[in-house]
Amino acid sequence: MLKRQVIGYDEVISEIEQDLLLLNIARSARGEPVHFTATSSIAATFDWTTTLDATGRLEDSSGTDFFNLNLGASASENPTFSLRPITGQDFTKRILVPFTDTAFHVLAYQAGAIDRVMRLMGFGFEFQNPDGSFVRLIENDPARPAEYEEFRRLAVHLRWLLDTRGLFVRSLVFEELMVHEFDAVPRSQDITAGFDKGLKWRQNPDGSYELRRFQSGRIVMTNYDPAALTDQERFELNEKIKRNPSGYVYVHLKPDGPGGEWPVQGAIWLRSMLQMLNFVAAGIGVAPEFDVAPDPRTGGRVAANPSATLKINVTDDAPAGNVAFARAGDRFYSVDDTPWNRAAFATLGDLFQSAVGEVEDVGIPITIAK
Incomplete structure (x- = not known):
């Protein structure tokens, strides 16, 4: 249902x-x-409800058993x-x-x-x-x-x-230069944190670092x-x-x-x-x-x-x-x-x-x- x-x-x-x-x-x-x-x-x-009732009665005189069986089910919805x-x-x-x-x-x-x-x-x-x-x-x-x-x-x-x-x-995908010359060495945690954000550090020939980011344009x-x-x-x-x-x-x-x-x-x-x-x-x-x-x-x-x-x-x-x-x-x-x-x-x-x-x-x- x-x-x-x-x-x-x-x-x-x-x-x-x-x-x-x-x-x-x-x-x-x-x-x-x-x-x-x-x-x-x-x-x-x-709301789905089911019921099952079974009752029995034994008659000694006739040697016959009588059983009553009741089955019931109900369902409702309230949208x-x-x-x-x-x-x-x-x-x-x-x-x-x-x-x-x-x-x-x-x-x-x-x-x-x-x-x-x-x-x-x-x-x-x-x-x-x-x-x-x-x-x-x-x-x-x-x-x-x-x-x-x-x-x-x-x-x-x-x-x-x-x-x-x-x-x-x-879409146009390219690297955007964010930092051109960074004199200090980037910390390892900065490099790791940048991976999830599409950031990439790269060392320049003069020993400085630049930071680039992949962009979807x-x-x-x-x-x-x-x-x-x-x-x-x-x-x-x-x-x-x-x-x-x-x-x-x-x-x-x-x-x-x-x-x-x-x-x-x-x-x-x-x-x-x-x-x-x-x-x-x-x-x-x-x-x-x-x-x-x-x-x-x-x-x-x-x-x-x-x-x-x-x-x-x-x-x-x-x-x-x-x-x-x-x-x-x-x-x-x-x-x-x-x-x-x-x-x-x-x-x-x-x-x-x-x-x-x-x-x-x-x-x-x-x-x-x-």
């Missing part, structure tokens, strides 16, 4: 999160403000749900602030299609000069057709490079292996990227590398949770997406490239089959039943989990007890 109930609660929470996503997409499409409520805790008390509306500063941090390049890095591999993640998370692409200065911006917005088409072609180009093992997506997408750069080059590249906000994903395609027929240098601007919901909602009617052919400079066969990043169907009746849907007003909003759209909705759900999955002190919770 316990196994069945725990799985049942998990399914309920999963359905609630899917409904919240679709409901807020519907709200955005209808011009209504979004609202999020997180299930911060679930507590359930299970308590704590709900917390996402408001105030927590709403700003979780819903309005763009995602970081780290979130993009994780999903680029787990979601299995970097173009799908880029189309969902990317607000636009900023082309930059070699020194990191601004050149121009293209938005991932069908309301700006020319810019939208270029963004889509770039997303497909990067997907093709990744599929053909020509794209590296990783910003995320890059390149058509060359960042590990092939010198440590100083990786450090300088990271310093240049650090001038951009954490919601930028740096992209550099050199002319002499794979896919270099289309040299690119710049950064993907990442969206916030609210911007992603608004983008999907706009695709329902205000600014629908459309087909975009791959760029001629993208060689070889490309993967699936549907017109919509995440297609939401709006119907008068509940959809048939096992698809996620929510009711808003008198209409039903459901995920289009294709592998691409199911995967895109799952990616949106992963981002929703990372944004509102852990809720701490954000006001007084609403507690529901059964």
Whole structure:
């Protein structure tokens, strides 16, 4: 019984999160403000009781024994749900602030299609000069057709490079110099304590010591292996990227590398949770997406490239089959039943989990007890 109930609660929470996503997409499409409520805790008390009674009576006259046997079992559960509306500063941090390049890095591999993640998370692409200065911006917005088409072609180009093992997506790792000349000999306990923190002492030719620390820096997408750069080059590249906000994903395609027929240098601007919901909602009617052919400079066969990043169907009746849907007003909003759209909705759900999955002190919770 316990196994069945725990799985049942998990399914309920999963359905609630899917409904919240679709409901807020519907709200955005209808011009209504979004609202999020997180299930911060679930507590359930299970009571399982069994009884067994056996009584006997011996009848001498008939030589027959009579026995009475009573079996009984009872079970009860008392679940308590704590709900917390996402408001105030927590709403700003979780819903309005763009995602970081780290979130993009994780999903680029787990979601299995970097173009799908880029189309969902990317607000636009900023082309930059070699020194990191601004050149121009293209938005991932069908309301700006020319810019939208270029963004889509770039997303497909990067997907093709990744599929053909020509794209590296990783964080920059380098040694950072913390102390250049230290005259005294480091103590053994300092050396030992530094191991766990990535610190490393090294003796210079003049007998002094320097202290270095391994650092994991910003995320890059390149058509060359960042590990092939010198440590100083990786450090300088990271310093240049650090001038951009954490919601930028740096992209550099050199002319002499794979896919270099289309040299690119710049950064993907990442969206916030609210911007992603608004983008999907706009695709329902205000600014629908459309087909975009791959760029001629993208060689070889490309993967699936549907017109919509995440297609939401709006119907008068509940959809048939096992698809996620929510009711808003008198209409039903459901995920289009294709592998691409199911995967895109799952990616949106992963981002929703990372944004509102852990809720701490954000006001007084609403507690529901059964």
